[in-house]
Amino acid sequence: MELKELKKHKRNIQRDINKLEQELGKAKTNHILHFLISILSLGIWVFMWLLISISTATHRAKLEKNLEINQEALMEIEDLLDDPEVIESGEVKSSSFEEIKNKLDKQEDTTPKKALLPEIENQDTGPSPWK
Numbered sequence: 001m002e003l004k005e006l007k008k009h010k011r012n013i014q015r016d017i018n019k020l021e022q023e024l025g026k027a028k029t030n031h032i033l034h035f036l037i038s039i040l041s042l043g044i045w046v047f048m049w050l051l052i053s054i055s056t057a058t059h060r061a062k063l064e065k066n067l068e069i070n071q072e073a074l075m076e077i078e079d080l081l082d083d084p085e086v087i088e089s090g091e092v093k094s095s096s097f098e099e100i101k102n103k104l105d106k107q108e109d110t111t112p113k114k115a116l117l118p119e120i121e122n123q124d125t126g127p128s129p130w131k
Contacts, residue, residue, distance in 0.1 A: 003081070003090050006097065010077045013070050013104075020067045027063060029056045066107045073100050 034049040077100060086092050 006077060006080060006092050013074045017070045020063055020070065024060065024063045027056055027060050029053045062108045069103055069107055073104050076100050
């Protein structure tokens with residue numbers, strides 16, 4: 001693998017790290033809001049609050065794991081780029097890069113699941129009366 005390709009992969013990993021950090025910053029449960037809704041609903045909302053909190057915690061754990069994997073891969077790529085043999089030859093051993101790719105493949109899917117919401121788009125509701 002050429003040095004250019006490795007630098008390209010480094011930029012992609014840095015971009016992924018930035019996205020993960022942004023998403024991690026957004027993935028929080030607003031406990032004050034849920035507390036107020038629980039009071040207004042006479043405690044009925046507590047069950048939803050619990051489900052939302054568990055879901056958010058699970059999602060954050062996956063994001064943190066993926067962030068850690070990407071940071072380790074970035075450090076390994078930086079080590080390869082600093083390697084005198086790589087600098088001299090301009091080539092990277094494919095086995096070194098394959099190890100990094102294998103680590104990156106261990107990332108978990110962090111797409112939010114819509115388990116509690118029905119899939120409205122896929123339901124056939126018949127002809128639209130508005131057409």
